[in-house]
Amino acid sequence: MIKAKGYAAQDEKSDLAYWDFERREVGAHDVQIDIHYCGVCHSDLHQIRNEWFPGIFPMVPGHEIVGKVIQTGAHVKKFKSGDLAGVGCLVDSCRTCENCQTGLEQYCSKGPIYTYNAQDKEGKPTYGGYSNTIVVHEDFVLHISPKLALAAVAPLLCAGITTYSPLRHWKVGKGHRLAVLGLGGLGHMGVKFGVAFGAEVTVLSTSPSKEAAAKDLGAHHFVVTSDPAQLQSVIGTFDFILDTVSAEHDLNLYLSLLRTNGTHICVGAPSEPYEVSAFSLLGGRKSVAGSGIGGIPETQEMLDFCAEKGIVADIELISMQDITAAYARMLKGDVRYRFVIDMATL
Ligand code: NAP
Ligand code: ZN
Ligand code: ZN
Numbered sequence: 001m002i003k004a005k006g007y008a009a010q011d012e013k014s015d016l017a018y019w020d021f022e023r024r025e026v027g028a029h030d031v032q033i034d035i036h037y038c039g040v041c042h043s044d045l046h047q048i049r050n051e052w053f054p055g056i057f058p059m060v061p062g063h064e065i066v067g068k069v070i071q072t073g074a075h076v077k078k079f080k081s082g083d084l085a086g087v088g089c090l091v092d093s094c095r096t097c098e099n100c101q102t103g104l105e106q107y108c109s110k111g112p113i114y115t116y117n118a119q120d121k122e123g124k125p126t127y128g129g130y131s132n133t134i135v136v137h138e139d140f141v142l143h144i145s146p147k148l149a150l151a152a153v154a155p156l157l158c159a160g161i162t163t164y165s166p167l168r169h170w171k172v173g174k175g176h177r178l179a180v181l182g183l184g185g186l187g188h189m190g191v192k193f194g195v196a197f198g199a200e201v202t203v204l205s206t207s208p209s210k211e212a213a214a215k216d217l218g219a220h221h222f223v224v225t226s227d228p229a230q231l232q233s234v235i236g237t238f239d240f241i242l243d244t245v246s247a248e249h250d251l252n253l254y255l256s257l258l259r260t261n262g263t264h265i266c267v268g269a270p271s272e273p274y275e276v277s278a279f280s281l282l283g284g285r286k287s288v289a290g291s292g293i294g295g296i297p298e299t300q301e302m303l304d305f306c307a308e309k310g311i312v313a314d315i316e317l318i319s320m321q322d323i324t325a326a327y328a329r330m331l332k333g334d335v336r337y338r339f340v341i342d343m344a345t346l
Contacts, residue, residue, distance in 0.1 A: 001025060002032070005346060006131030007320055008058040012050035015324045018346075019058055021127060023135045024120075031079050031138050032071035033087065038129035039064025039155040039313070040339040041185060042246045043269065045327050047117050051271040055117050062129030063089040063115040064157040066150050067343070069141075076138045084144035086303065088157035089293045091115050091126060091136050103297035105140075130320065132346055142300055145307035152312035155185060155338040156303060159313060161294035163190035163242065164302040166265045167197055169291065172240055174198035179238040180219070181254060183210050184330070185313070186244035186267060188337035191217045192311055194242070202234065204241070204254070207333055217314070231257075236284075244268045251288065255280040266290040313338045319345035 001022040008019035026032050044061035046052055065087040069079045079085060093100050093108035100108050113120055116128030127134075144153055163186055172178050178199040180190040187203070194201040195218035202221040203214040211222040223230045231253075238258050243251075245268040255264055255276070266274075266288065276288060294302065306312065314337045318326050326339040 002133065002135060004127070004131055004133050006060040006127065007323060007346070008060045008130075009048040010058050012048065012055065012057070016048070016061075016130065019060065021058070021060070023127070023133065024124070026071050026073050026135055027137075028073040028075040029137050029139070030073045030135050031069050031076055031085065031141050032133060032135050033065070033067045033085050033141070034070045034133055035065055035067040035129055035131060035343045037066050037151045037154045037343060038062040038341045039158065039185070039315075040318075040323070040326055040330065040341065041158050042330060043158070045330065046246070046269065046271065052269070056119070056125045059117055060127035060130055061116055062131065062341075063087070064154045064159070064340075065115070065129035065134060066144055066154045066157070070133075072138075078138045078143075079141060084146060084150065086142040086144045086153065086157050087115060087129065087134060087136050087140065088142065088161060088299055089115055090296070091140050092121060103295040105295045106293045130323070130341060132343060140296060142296070142303055144303060147307050148310070148312050151317055151340050151342070152315050153303070153306070154340050155189070155313035155315065156306055157299070158293065159185040159189045159338060160306065161299045161302050162186055162267050162291070163244070164193050164305070165294035165298055166242065166267060166291035167193050168298070170240060170263060170265065172197055172199050176200070176239040177202070177237055177259075179204050179234070179241045179257065180244065181241055182244040182246070182268060183207065183214055183337070184244060184246070184333060184335065185338040188217055188314060190242045190244060191219050195219070196309055196311065202238070204257075213336060238262055240265060242267060246270060248272050251276050252280040255286055255288070258284065258286050260284045261286070263287045263289055313340075315340045317342050321345065
């Protein structure tokens with residue numbers, strides 16, 4: 001076994017703390033990565049607090065992982081020692097179902113194997129990226145361009161692909177009015193991709209203080225959702241709403257902002273179910289849809305697109321010891337726009 005160190009939650013009530021643990025040996029098709037940076041996703045906080053389902057503890061969160069390959073198994077073809085590498089939310093899947101066969105491993109019909117808070121094919125717990133090293137099958141490791149600042153690439157592995165994938169799926173681009181609801185880690189990537197794809201982008205935010213920064217990100221308009229006059233001015237105007245909100249909110253209100261045939265795309269994952277009135281949908285033939293992270297081929301496509309266009313996340317680098325304070329700030333919406341842990345501090 002490989003000795004690893006990381007930060008783990010011992011149960012759903014504890015803060016993260018230093019923890020020594022073991023990773024599997026590097027198998028014939030595995031790559032071992034020395035983790036340099038790991039992004040902090042709101043999903044990490046949902047999961048250590050058991051907000052979605054009872055988790056597997058001790059839990060080492062983190063699924064926005066970048067670093068360097070330090071060891072490869074005998075049959076590894078895609079990577080060599082010294083290569084930059086990334087790992088997102090998935091570390092394996094059944095590989096044979098219709099979804100896996102078409103590059104939609106995130107929707108594997110047998111259930112994908114998530115990077116942490118899951119069990120691998122041998123039934124052993126998976127541990128995430130708040131750690132110095134990880135061992136992953138090469139098919140679930142992504143190539144990272146040296147052109148981009150590595151720490152700022154980390155959030156692309158979840159926040160990036162989670163917003164890129166639905167915008168591509170619904171072909172959001174020129175001629176579309178896109179609203180991004182919630183300007184956090186996912187939201188700010190949604191703005192960058194929406195702008196890059198040619199859409200007219202409006203940020204819908206509860207935080208008036210984010211207006212100037214939203215415009216810096218490329219957003220064309222900014223609407224404070226708690227201001228009735230501002231909200232009134234955008235009723236019936238959007239083709240798509242990309243909803244990245246992490247907490248309970250009223251979809252009916254936002255559905256009223258869609259044009260006829262508009263689509264409200266849920267990527268945020270609050271713990272409580274939504275209540276949607278039939279009348280919010282049938283008046284205007286509207287759709288509520290959802291999208292989960294992205295498959296491996298599309299994640300690589302997104303990373304290559306970002307390298308070509310010079311797109312990275314806007315980050316605040318923190319030390320591992322600052323994680324609890326960072327979670328508290330994330331809960332208040334006080335992050336511009338993604339915390340990334342410098343693993344050298346572990
Ligand atoms: P985040 O950085 O905390 O951003 C969430 C943003 O939502 C906040 O910055 C805030 O933006 C807004 N918000 C928060 N509470 C709100 C409320 N009560 N009402 C309205 N707006 C509120 O979180 P994140 O990392 O981007 O993740 C967002 C959500 O996506 C989480 O639930 C996460 O688990 C989920 N997620 C889903 C997937 C997927 O596969 N679909 C992947 C990754 C993450 P403003 O200040 O602008 O209002
Ligand atoms: Zn995530
Ligand atoms: Zn499958």
